[in-house]
Amino acid sequence: MLVLMTGKWIDMKKGILFSVLLVLGICITVLLNKDSENEMTITPVTDTSDQTILTFWRNYGNVAENQAFELMIASFERAHPNIDIEMNAIQYGDYEMKLRTEIATGKPPDLMLIDSPNLALYARIGVLHPLTDDVMEERLDKDLPPALLEGVSYQDEVYLMPLVQPGAALYYNRHLFREAGIPFPSKNPHEPMTWNEVLEAARKITDPEKGVVGIDPAQGFPGGEAPSYFKSPIIWQFGGELLSPDGSTANGYLNSPESIEALTFYKDLYHRHDVAEVQLPPRAFENGKIGMTVYGSWELSRLRETDPEFKIGEDFDIAPLPKGIEQVAPNGGWSMGISSNTQYPDEAWTFISYMTDYEAMRIYVDQTGEPPARQSIVQSFPEFLEYPENIFLTQSQIYSKSRPVTPAYPFLSDAVKTLFEEIVIENAEVKEAADRAVSKIDSGIQEQNKYTNDIYLFPQ
Template sequence: MRRNIQAVLLLSVAILLLLMGCEGKGRPTKDERDTSPKDISLDNKVVTLTFWRNSGNKAENYAYESLILEFMEKHPNIRIDMMPFPYADYDTKLRTAVATGNPPDIMAIDAPSLASYAQAGALMPLTEHYRTDGNLHDIPTSTMEGYTYRNDIYLAPLTESSIAMFYNIKMFEKAGLSLPSSDPNEAWTWEQVLEAATKINDPDEGVYGIDPAQGFQNAGATAYFKYPIIWQFGGDVMNEEGTSARGALDSPETKQALTFYSELFTKHKVAAFEYPLDAFPNRKLGITIDGTWTLAHIAENYPEFKLGVDFGVAPLPKGTRQAVANGSWALGISAKTEFANEAWTFVNWMTSYEGLMIYSRITGDIPVRYSVAKQFEKLNEYPLNIFVVQNQKYGRPRPITPIFPQMAEAVKDLFEDVTLQQRNVDDAVEEAIIRIDKAYVDSQRLSLQ
């Protein structure tokens, strides 16, 4: 009876995929087929693994359910007991479970949280597993850097999200501007963007030149949208070890980035402190930095605002180099699990070629594996190819540090201080460094107690 139900569910997945029109480009090559993990030998005993994750949207939830169903068909000796939790509660529940010594066998963790879990000894290193049958060659090195702490890999990634520059074609044409290149490797400089924003800007008509980083949001959004600006100018937020902001946040390049950003609002006045709701599709904003999700939002809510006619997409601007933040939710294995090999079998299959083909077909997300991304025509065509190539070639992990929340909050406040409060950049940076470095020292002191 169970197999009949599973067959019906799998058939439903197939029907959904056809309706979504997300067919692959063709059969994978032998090298691509080899990215699926090798099965391990299990005895007849059924092992049950607990798996915690944050509850996502309908497509994400359906993808996980479908993958688990298929995995258990392939591995009848392993049962996956998945427990999704509301996003707002998830991290607190997971940290509590870890602290009380009762964590799940497998857990979903957001990339910026990696270091705190790894430092606490909560995660099993995956380095040797990846070297043996994780097919590391199929994932960008910069992507895996975001899941590595002190030379060990701790998380297995599934997908990426990314941001790019959206621009109003008709505003550009009216201002006599050339359109930006759609080539992911030919980004405009920030100076070119400033020139365009200045010509488009028309405060009397309620038209703004640019929203450079989705306004002033929470610390997480700051990290995703504003750190790339620092990197693009050649600066950084913390040292490579993730122990101090000294020498990085106070570098001339970082201060140049902060100054440029703040002057978009204060000197050039091409950016606003507040924007009307959906200013870009409502034709009140010439340029905005936004993510892949915006394409679906515009198509669903503003169908008359058409890609290629009313707006276009270009790679993120650059200073001295191109850069975009990478890293998303990934799967880790508890250091306390009694079933390490079985847990790796599950995690490796979920993040393999086969698993990611299923996941990406259902969700439409950008897969981390080169081999999977190649199989979807839409990901290799404009505009989605911009997001894909940027992540593969110019992606950078957000600072890998056990004090990421405290650091992110300090950097958020730094951007607000130099822009909203118009504080002296040197003073604001020094204050942020003191906060960040103190947070790290305090965290080490607590870990020794």
């Protein structure tokens, strides 16, 4: 007779002997340790009968972010030994679909990261546990910048808790500015360049013979959520909007005169002024092929890691995002939520509260350089009050705006992405492309209004 032990087949006698030894080992419930006086001490085995296991899903980030989460969870588990966190980090491109599949099959994780614009999709069908009472009890509603709090709320309920205050800024190459005889932009977060000043600088920097481009105005043309995050501010900066205040329509907003002016200016950077290019070489900014680019706050840590010789203050610097008639920066990002299906809402909130408090945020800041979401916590890190981090923090606290929280947001995000691609890559007429985007968004709103409980309608 055979038994399977540790992947190998052994005979029954050896199996019995192994089992006896295993039972004897389990029965030994003391550990013998010599103290300083060479006496024997007894350490009882830890009782794990009340152990709580929480599943936590998040999108797989960059190296610094991934390391931060590992260290933060280890810190939490030391502080709360009766709670174990099982983290599942999923590639960005697969995350939303896998999460929605688990929700649709009734097996969501206890905790999850959600990109705040998608909040309404989940909140409306009741898959998120409201956090309003917990947030109010700990007075966190007073500890978040207003725009950030608005971005994690839906229909007067708070559903998500942000970890950090992400942002974007204008990164510029000091060498190219100096060679073109252009004064460096102000480092004062309240004094951005105007878009017209940016255009003039881009004209002087652009050198086709050397392959130097004046500006990449909004992260090129990637997939995913990046186009909406980086390009929506251009519309806001010119006084336009994406959606009506009540979220019922994009007509009269995304195709308003102000929005058309913003879109036209953006298109002209490529087709009229020839200071921007659709195709850019890899690492174009670090290699001196772009004078200005718009990057997220997280790019500072990436640049330090991937190209430590390309240094801020020597090779590049940052300035606040350009303004049109208004100074506006994007806000909102990945925030923590609790499943309405969890059996452990109190323990889940304990985890969220810890992850956004000082001890865990100290780890996150050390790893990523990102400013904490809670204003009382960020004040504990004086570096965020100084350049360059103060650029992102000031924009987030004073000049930021969140993308619309609406169940139809995926339709809106895809329409914005397509709109910018059409007017630049396809050289489409701006007003016609804007009207098509409006039609797509309004159709999505109508579709979402027909259904209130279906997960499968969430578009990719």
